[in-house]
Amino acid sequence: MTTPHPNQQIFTDILPLMLKQITALQGPFGFIYTELSNVVKHSDPVIRQQRQDEVNATKNGLLVVYLFAMWEEYIERDLETDWLAADELERLNAFRHIRHSVAHGIDGQRASNMRFRNAFEVIMNGSQPFPNLPWTNDSIDLTKSQVAIDCQRLMEDLGKKLIGRIANDNRP
Numbered sequence: 675m676t677t678p679h680p681n682q683q684i685f686t687d688i689l690p691l692m693l694k695q696i697t698a699l700q701g702p703f704g705f706i707y708t709e710l711s712n713v714v715k716h717s718d719p720v721i722r723q724q725r726q727d728e729v730n731a732t733k734n735g736l737l738v739v740y741l742f743a744m745w746e747e748y749i750e751r752d753l754e755t756d757w758l759a760a761d762e763l764e765r766l767n768a769f770r771h772i773r774h775s776v777a778h779g780i781d782g783q784r785a786s787n788m789r790f791r792n793a794f795e796v797i798m799n800g801s802q803p804f805p806n807l808p809w810t811n812d813s814i815d816l817t818k819s820q821v822a823i824d825c826q827r828l829m830e831d832l833g834k835k836l837i838g839r840i841a842n843d844n845r846p
Contacts (some may be wrong), residue, residue, distance in 0.1 A: 735776030737822035
């Protein structure tokens with residue numbers, strides 16, 4: 675008789691995340707990301723660009739919120755701290771700060787949660803900041819950023835790493 679794998683239930687519970695991530699990228703996430711990139715039509719090019727920038731910022735923010743809703747359906751915080759490396763968790767928490775800022779702020783205001791805020795600042799002041807993402811102590815400008823795609827790629831990568839680490843009982 676074989677002994678069940680010690681992490682079998684964890685593995686089984688989070689495995690559907692990978693399929694959901696792929697389906698979202700080829701479906702709603704991908705469609706929203708591409709189709710909203712040039713959606714504004716206006717005869718005045720200045721107004722058109724201003725409105726498109728607003729749509730782009732909103733699109734990026736909403737997609738980050740969407741990605742976290744999907745992620746947190748399968749991955750609990752204690753699972754993150756147990757199975758993700760410190761640098762991976764810090765980058766994820768930096769995205770979490772963007773998510774909180776979008777979900778709880780308006781007009782680009784930064785969220786006040788210090789744990790995630792600090793992770794964001796470490797990333798932005800480090801060697802691999804999020805590209806094209808101007809920020810101050812009070813605001814984040816998602817207008818020209820690619821944070822939605824960057825967050826999607828990170829979560830896809832982390833999902834694969836989690837599956838492998840859990841299946842092999844190999845904590846970082």
